[in-house]
Amino acid sequence: MFLKRIHLLCLFSFLFAFNLSAQTYIGKQKDIDKILKNVAQFSKDVMAGDHEAIAASYTSDGKIFPNKKDILEGTAALEKYWKPGEGWKTTYHKVTPQEIRIVKKTAYDYGYYEGESQGPDGKKSQWKGKYVIVWKKVKKEWKIYLDIWNGM
Amino acid sequence: MFLKRIHLLCLFSFLFAFNLSAQTYIGKQKDIDKILKNVAQFSKDVMAGDHEAIAASYTSDGKIFPNKKDILEGTAALEKYWKPGEGWKTTYHKVTPQEIRIVKKTAYDYGYYEGESQGPDGKKSQWKGKYVIVWKKVKKEWKIYLDIWNGM
Numbered sequence: 001m002f003l004k005r006i007h008l009l010c011l012f013s014f015l016f017a018f019n020l021s022a023q024t025y026i027g028k029q030k031d032i033d034k035i036l037k038n039v040a041q042f043s044k045d046v047m048a049g050d051h052e053a054i055a056a057s058y059t060s061d062g063k064i065f066p067n068k069k070d071i072l073e074g075t076a077a078l079e080k081y082w083k084p085g086e087g088w089k090t091t092y093h094k095v096t097p098q099e100i101r102i103v104k105k106t107a108y109d110y111g112y113y114e115g116e117s118q119g120p121d122g123k124k125s126q127w128k129g130k131y132v133i134v135w136k137k138v139k140k141e142w143k144i145y146l147d148i149w150n151g152m
Numbered sequence: 153m154f155l156k157r158i159h160l161l162c163l164f165s166f167l168f169a170f171n172l173s174a175q176t177y178i179g180k181q182k183d184i185d186k187i188l189k190n191v192a193q194f195s196k197d198v199m200a201g202d203h204e205a206i207a208a209s210y211t212s213d214g215k216i217f218p219n220k221k222d223i224l225e226g227t228a229a230l231e232k233y234w235k236p237g238e239g240w241k242t243t244y245h246k247v248t249p250q251e252i253r254i255v256k257k258t259a260y261d262y263g264y265y266e267g268e269s270q271g272p273d274g275k276k277s278q279w280k281g282k283y284v285i286v287w288k289k290v291k292k293e294w295k296i297y298l299d300i301w302n303g304m
Contacts, residue, residue: 063262065262065282065283065284065302066302067219067302067303068302068303068304069304070282070304071250071262071282098223101258103255103256103257103258104255104256105255106253106255106258106260108258108260108286108298110215110217110223110298110300130217130222130223130300131217131300132217132284132286132298132300134260134284134286146260146262146284148262148282148283148284148300148301148302149300149302150217150218150219150220150300150301150302151219151220152220152221152222
């Protein structure tokens with residue numbers, strides 16, 4: 001009887017722990033897969049310092065909300081923002097969505113990001129934070145419409 | 153001819169200026185009105201220091217993304233976060249949505265916030281920033297599900 005309770009406790013602990021760390025994706029698998037692919041590609045583009053590819057992952061009227069700046073909108077402004085500073089490189093970038101929910105041709109997505117930058121002096125700094133993204137489906141492609149984040 | 157061009161220039165300038173400052177609300181007027189009412193009530197609750205009323209404007213699994221903290225979730229955590237510090241008061245709070253778009257029982261909303269705080273020493277400080285909110289319709293009521301912001 002006592003052992004049974006221990007087993008039950010283990011089972012519930014396992015389920016609880018599993019649920020806490022689980023990622024929630026709601027929507028057609030095909031759309032979820034496309035968004036997850038874009039999320040991974042975004043990090044690759046950041047690590048490659050390819051500001052044109054990064055800006056192209058947003059809608060033409062896409063908006064970013066960088067800390068201590070106004071809202072920046074449109075491809076030209078986004079390319080400028082994402083262009084790495086002289087001698088700077090993002091050596092690591094990873095985004096971990098906690099939840100993606102697709103509602104018709106819109107989706108929201110929130111989670112964590114982390115990365116490492118290397119400056120002109122060769123020194124590396126690590127950073128992490130959290131974000132909310134609103135995606136829009138434009139001609140079968142999922143593009144970022146709103147992108148806001150802050151540190152942890 | 154010259155005067156006509158001037159007139160035309162004035163007209164276009166007016167239309168352009170108007171469009172730049174215009175707010176975009178997409179969805180049933182009834183839903184938009186409810187969200188706008190909630191936005192105004194949120195500011196009133198913050199100025200009243202009513203952390204229970206503020207927390208009640210979120211879904212029961214609502215999440216906030218405060219700068220330099222982890223994601224906070226659920227009524228208890230949100231009440232704790234929104235409880236004013238001893239001797240602190242928000243003397244002014246205003247939220248100005250730039251766009252609200254309703255998609256079925258979800259809505260996204262982004263814009264600007266501004267406010268003024270008064271500390272225990274009586275000194276006042278002003279602040280402003282920008283935000284993205286994801287709303288959910290729960291039993292005919294619009295509640296905040298995701299709430300993220302940062303300064304300007």
